[in-house]
Amino acid sequence: MNKRQIQKKKTRELILRIAKEMFIKNGFLNTTTSQIAQKAGIAHGTIFLHFKNKESLIIEIFDLELEEISSTIQELVFKAFDLEQLLKQYLELIQEEEDLFVVLARELPFYSEELRRKILFRESIIRSHFHKAIEIGIRKNRYRDVDVATAVTFLFGAINHYLRLKPIFVKEGSVIEKFKPSIIKTFKHLILKY
Amino acid sequence: MNKRQIQKKKTRELILRIAKEMFIKNGFLNTTTSQIAQKAGIAHGTIFLHFKNKESLIIEIFDLELEEISSTIQELVFKAFDLEQLLKQYLELIQEEEDLFVVLARELPFYSEELRRKILFRESIIRSHFHKAIEIGIRKNRYRDVDVATAVTFLFGAINHYLRLKPIFVKEGSVIEKFKPSIIKTFKHLILKY
DNA sequence: AAACTCGGTGACTGAGTGCTCATCAAAAAG
DNA sequence: CTTTTTGATGAGCACTCAGTCACCGAGTTT
Numbered sequence: 001m002n003k004r005q006i007q008k009k010k011t012r013e014l015i016l017r018i019a020k021e022m023f024i025k026n027g028f029l030n031t032t033t034s035q036i037a038q039k040a041g042i043a044h045g046t047i048f049l050h051f052k053n054k055e056s057l058i059i060e061i062f063d064l065e066l067e068e069i070s071s072t073i074q075e076l077v078f079k080a081f082d083l084e085q086l087l088k089q090y091l092e093l094i095q096e097e098e099d100l101f102v103v104l105a106r107e108l109p110f111y112s113e114e115l116r117r118k119i120l121f122r123e124s125i126i127r128s129h130f131h132k133a134i135e136i137g138i139r140k141n142r143y144r145d146v147d148v149a150t151a152v153t154f155l156f157g158a159i160n161h162y163l164r165l166k167p168i169f170v171k172e173g174s175v176i177e178k179f180k181p182s183i184i185k186t187f188k189h190l191i192l193k194y
Numbered sequence: 195m196n197k198r199q200i201q202k203k204k205t206r207e208l209i210l211r212i213a214k215e216m217f218i219k220n221g222f223l224n225t226t227t228s229q230i231a232q233k234a235g236i237a238h239g240t241i242f243l244h245f246k247n248k249e250s251l252i253i254e255i256f257d258l259e260l261e262e263i264s265s266t267i268q269e270l271v272f273k274a275f276d277l278e279q280l281l282k283q284y285l286e287l288i289q290e291e292e293d294l295f296v297v298l299a300r301e302l303p304f305y306s307e308e309l310r311r312k313i314l315f316r317e318s319i320i321r322s323h324f325h326k327a328i329e330i331g332i333r334k335n336r337y338r339d340v341d342v343a344t345a346v347t348f349l350f351g352a353i354n355h356y357l358r359l360k361p362i363f364v365k366e367g368s369v370i371e372k373f374k375p376s377i378i379k380t381f382k383h384l385i386l387k388y
Numbered sequence: 389a390a391a392c393t394c395g396g397t398g399a400c401t402g403a404g405t406g407c408t409c410a411t412c413a414a415a416a417a418g
Numbered sequence: 419c420t421t422t423t424t425g426a427t428g429a430g431c432a433c434t435c436a437g438t439c440a441c442c443g444a445g446t447t448t
Contacts, residue, residue, distance in 0.1 A: 002415080002416075003414090003415065003416090004414085004415060004416080004423090004424070004425065007415095007425075007426095008424095008425065008426095011425080011426085027303065027304070029223075029304070030304065032404080032405065032406080033405085033406060033407080034404090034405085034406090042426075042427090043426060043427045043428055044406095044407085044427085044428065045407080045408075045409085045426075045427060045428065045429095046425080046426055046427075046428095047407095048406085048407060048408075049425070049426070049427095053406075053407075054406065054407090106302075106303055107304075108300075108358065109221070109300055109358075110221070110223070110224065144383065144384070146380055146383055146384060147376050147379065147380045147383075149376075150352070150373070150376045150377055150379075150380040151380060151384070153352050153355055153356065153373075153377070154348045154349070154351065154352045154380070154381070154384075155348070156351075156355060157348065157350075157351030157352040157353070157354060157355030157356075158344070158347050158348045158351035158352070159351070160351060160354075160355060161347055161350060161351035161354060161355075162347065162351075164302065164303075179344070179347075182341050182343070182344045183344055183347070185341065185344075186340055186341045186344040186345060186348070187348070189338065189340055189341075190338070190340060190345075190348075190384040190385070191384070196445080196446075197444090197445060197446085198393090198394070198395065198444085198445060198446080201395075201396095201445095202394095202395065202396095205395080205396085226434080226435065226436080227435085227436060227437080228434095228435080228436090236396075236397090237396060237397040237398055238397085238398065238399095238436095238437090239396075239397060239398065239399095239437080239438075239439085240395080240396055240397075241436095241437095242436085242437060242438075243395070243396070247436075247437075248436065248437090
């Protein structure tokens with residue numbers, strides 16, 4: 001790898017890093033390519049030297065992210081095949097660093113078919129892990145015999161509902177931190193036998 | 195009221211009606227003022243004769259809508275002070291005609307402070323009704339002693355989750371209709387004693 | 389019937405967008 | 419050292435948007 005190739009790779013990675021940062025902070029639609037270029041300290045046109053267009057830029061970022069989160073969750077499920085632990089660790093995971101997926105999911109209806117399909121695919125992966133964990137609890141006779149798919153929707157919906165509102169409440173200084181433990185506690189309470 | 199004033203009022207109402215229709219269909223951000231004017235058969239500039247800007251247009255629509263839904267829900271709670279019935283009727287209500295609020299909530303993070311506050315206010319009204327209904331169930335010893343606020347979030351989250359995905363699934367022809375009864379059934383199952 | 393009023397018009401503005409391409413300069417090749 | 423290659427540049431393109439304003443003509447008043 002010569003000097004030119006190294007520089008090129010570096011610029012490419014810089015764009016990816018800055019773009020991801022800004023997409024997370026402001027969403028996809030609210031981030032302009034000019035802003036990305038400006039913050040990265042490169043020319044506007046450089047972005048389109050490395051990526052066909054704005055969409056293929058986020059798709060690459062999303063795919064990298066998907067790979068990472070998939071292996072993380074997979075690991076998580078293997079380590080803790082128990083709903084409560086899984087739930088707790090998942091909440092910590094998405095709490096720790098603002099997740100690109102969560103931000104993208106907010107703008108879901110406005111994206112291209114391709115990106116939407118990818119986002120829903122990621123969602124289905126996470127859902128399937130919760131599904132499995134609940135199913136096992138039922139089989140072990142620890143959980144009530146509920147409709148698993150709907151229970152997962154409740155769970156997922158509550159988490160997303162919280163994440164959707166989080167940036168607003170955080171900005172307004174309201175305390176919503178107790179939400180995390182209470183989600184775990186309540187769902188446990190709801191699903192455990194007596 | 196002379197001819198001119200009648201015409202003016204008529205035009206104003208036409209704009210409100212068409213705009214609401216289009217905001218529901220395509221969202222606020224994806225509807226242009228030109229589109230509204232074109233569909234209403236008026237000049238683009240006429241809109242700004244009646245409303246200061248695009249935002250004050252939707253705010254007026256939203257306020258009218260809020261008034262209507264508030265009284266409807268209030269009535270609903272008085273008629274059926276029981277969670278299952280309330281839930282069922284609420285789901286039917288938002289199912290029947292695509293709700294402006296639901297559409298707006300999808301774009302929530304991208305709006306002005308004022309509009310966001312209004313949307314969250316409407317949300318809090320609905321939540322409080324569910325809250326009340328669950329609390330009563332617990333007091334009557336029919337429901338399990340859960341954390342009510344979180345239970346409402348589960349419920350609300352599940353409904354919103356469904357509504358958020360609905361337009362996508364409907365477009366793709368997938369069947370999601372069984373979701374509505376299963377949400378009621380599962381929540382009832384989760385919250386009822388034994 | 390003339391003068392005035394005022395709601396409606398739509399070409400226009402200017403700020404923004406994603407994206408392009410002639411040009412440049414530094415690195416690589418000869 | 420000279421020529422060629424190539425990544426980066428940024429002014430500028432075509433386009434979209436919300437919002438403006440000089441003008442028109444029907445309605446109202448005198």
